[in-house]
Amino acid sequence: MASLTPSLVPRGYIAQGLLSGVCFAMGYLLGVGLSGGWRLLQLPELGQGRLQQVLRWLPLVCLLGCAVLVWWVRPWQDAVRAVMGLAPMEQTYSLRLLLIALLTFAVLLAVGRAFVWVARRVGRAARRRVPGPVAGVLGISVAAVLFFFLANGLLLRGVLHLADASFRQADALIPPDQRAPTDALQTGGPGSWVSWEQMGRAGRDYASSGPSASEIAALMGRPALRPVRVYVGLPAADTAQARARLALRELQRQGGFQRGTLVVITPTGTGWVDPAAVDSLEVLLRGDVASVAVQYSYLSSPLSLLVEPEYGQESAQALFAEIYGYWRTLPEQQRPRLYVHGLSLGAMNSERSVNLFDMIDTPIHGALWSGPPFATRYWRQVTDSRVAGSPEWRPEFRDSRSVRFMNQEGSAVPAAAPWGRMRVVYLQYGSDAITFFRAQDAWREPEWMDAPRAPDVAPAVRWYPLVTMLQLALDMLLADRTPMGYGHVFAPAHYVLGWRAVLGLEDMDADTVTRLQQQLDARRRAQRDQTGGGG
Incomplete structure (x- = not known):
């Protein structure tokens, strides 16, 4: 829900869907981590009898609750758009957002399960030579290093190389109607x-x-x-x-x-x-x-x-x-x-x-x-x-x-x-996230939210741990798409x-x-x- 709340600049359904999907995946990861830690400590299982039956339906209830909350996102985004003089969002915004969020979550879930699969395979192979707990830690470590180098060495560098080559080609392109000046003083x-x-x-x-x-x-x-x-x-x-x-x-x-x-x-x-x-x-x-x-x-x-x-x-x-x-x-x-x-x-x-x-x-x-x-x-x-x-x-x-x-x-x-x-x-x-983003926003409310607020920051903007930092990181990428006189324009x-x-x-x-x-x-x-x- 927190990811749907407004921030500094308006977000289209693709940007909002990606953000919500990432936050949904992070929440799921947190739940899996807490559950795994609970079992690792061999603590008693929560929920017995009727409570256990209720807890089984909890994931579905949460998913339905998120789907309902998505329909509330338009008024939040419209509050930011109103500050910048933009028209309200279209009626299909919420449905498109929901589909993008679910697709993003599914992709991240697949990546997470691939990580677990690699960690388990390495752990099983390592148990032949080292104790079980050490083998488990070794499996997680190998998977983490492997996925880090894949993401940083292949994905990130590949994207940057592609972006650099694309920008380089665009930079060299001379439109037919743009001729070299004939004035010597140019x-x-x-x-x-x-x-x-x-x-x-x-x-x-x-x-x-x-x-x-x-x-x-x-x-x-x-x-x-x-x-x-x-x-x-x-x-x-x-x-x-x-x-x-x-x-x-x-x-x-x-x-x-x-x-x-x-x-x-x-x-x-x-x-x-x-x-x-x-x-x-x-x-x-x-x-x-x-x-x-x-x-x-x-x-x-x-x-x-x-x-x-x-x-x-x-x-x-x-x-x-x-x-x-x-x-x-x-x-x-x-x-x-x-x-x-x-x-x-x-x-x-x-x-x-x-x-x-x-x-x-x-x-x-x-x-x-x-x-x-x-x-x-x-x-x-x-x-x-x-x-x-x-x-x-x-x-x-x-x-x-x-x-x-x-x-x-x-x-x-x-x-x-x-x-x-x-x-x-x-x-x-005040609505420029490129200026006001800080990593500390993940755990501390930013000072620009204090009263009085900047005239271009919607009153509906609130701080949420971790989520606000992710929102502002996305706002940085969208800051040059605002109307003139707002954001980074x-x-x-x-x-x-x-x-x-x-x-x-x-x-x-x-x-x-x-x-x-x-x-x-x-x-x-x-x-x-x-x-x-x-x-």
């Missing part, structure tokens, strides 16, 4: 240090999209420049250091260091750079900005985060070292303002690329990190050290002069509050507020800010409708 164009084919799909989309100078001028009502966008894909060079040097050369070639602002971006796992973030930045600065990014993986961020959380750190550090190293050699009055940015896994790796001790004498101007994953080190330290009484989903840190947190409602700190020399903003949503309107704070544009007219938020949100929704979602 990455992939004539004279570029990086060819069009070497940029990857995400890089080509990033370099060829974005608002033009005329579009920015129309939005802002004032003359604008065409922004500089530099991107280096994985095929461009064999090492992270070599790709970083190419990015520096290309940035110099395009005149990026002559712009008023320069942003070093760490992309997500696939190399994707969120258009909502960059478009908002370029419009606010009227195009007087250059940005640079380097691809480090073909895998999606959730896969990279769960399997290889350290992946991408080397690339982020190499790019920042190259850009920052050259930037600090420029005369102070001729340097652009320097910022860093990253979304999701990009936020975590971008944070790792910035070593405060290396730039004490010449610090950068700030950072905007959106959707930081739960494993992000400095984010976790700051969140855990928050001012007493401030919620985990939007904490306040010390005097808020160096670090502030924002969500759909902006920051809890007044915009007029003074900043220090370097400005850091974390943009995060960040809206330009909220990026406008984040960049406004980081860039020090608090004096911008409020009506202008509201108009930009509405227009950029509409533009991004149209883009998502055309592409079918995010990156």
Whole structure:
């Protein structure tokens, strides 16, 4: 029943069925383990006479009870969908969910019985040479090692290899209507240090999209420049250091260091750079900005985060070292303002690329990190050290002069509050499991459930031991399928507020800010409708 309760994001019948089937199997395994332990200790059997007859029907009663409870799941899921402005679930949701859950349970039950069969066969063979209890332990150990290596060595590695090959092929695909630029001052164009084919799909989309100078001028009502966008894909060079040097050369070639602002971006796992973030930045600065990014993986961020959380750190550090190293050699009055940015896994790796001790004498101007994953080190330290009484989903840190947190409602700190020399903003949503998942949720209620709750977390969400942790793990995989402005899908309107704070544009007219938020949100929704979602 607990697996059917709502969590941070809506779950379709397939996702909910898989989760319920896994939880059902875990409950069954717990029951089998307790029963086996009871017999091993040679304790008296429970239930005699009429009670024993009742207990025989207990599994069927539990199964029927679960089937009845499945019909109650739609109101729970609709409570989450209502928060995000989604329509209620269809009538057939519960039946489909039940079928998926039973199928999942049957598959896991078959795997479990195969494990028992192997353990017993090994145990029987071992009894010829060792005592019975030792043979039993040996059989279980051999079966556990065998199944672990099968799952990790064959299944997991095979899935990752298949995913990597699939993403690699998709990354190399160039649609017929996407032609290389003819402008020499674009990455992939004539004279570029990086060819069009070497940029990857995400890089080509990033370099060829974005608002033009005329579009920015129309939005802002004032003359604008065409922004500089530099991107280096994985095929461009064999090492992270070599790709970083190419990015520096290309940035110099395009005149990026002559712009008023320069942003070093760490992309997500696939190399994707969120258009909502960059478009908002370029419009606010009227195009007087250059940005640079380097691809480090073909895998999606959730896969990279769960399997290889350290992946991408080397690339982020190499790019920042190259850009920052050259930037600090420029005369102070001729340097652009320097910022860093990253979304999701990009936020975590971008944070790792910035070593405060290396730039004490010449610090950068700030950072905007959106959707930081739960494993992000400095984010976790700051969140855990928050001012007493401030919620985990939007904490306040010390005097808020160096670090502030924002969500759909902006920051809890007044915009007029003074900043220090370097400005850091974390943009995060309370409904984003990629940010708020923790293994401790299995045995301890998460603090983001405390009152007051984030505006995008349904009041019906409750904590259940182990089950909540499994729900949030599944929510991480579904977090980028939510409507814009929820989960892990960040809206330009909220990026406008984040960049406004980081860039020090608090004096911008409020009506202008509201108009930009509405227009950029509409533009991004149209883009998502055309592409079918995010990156």
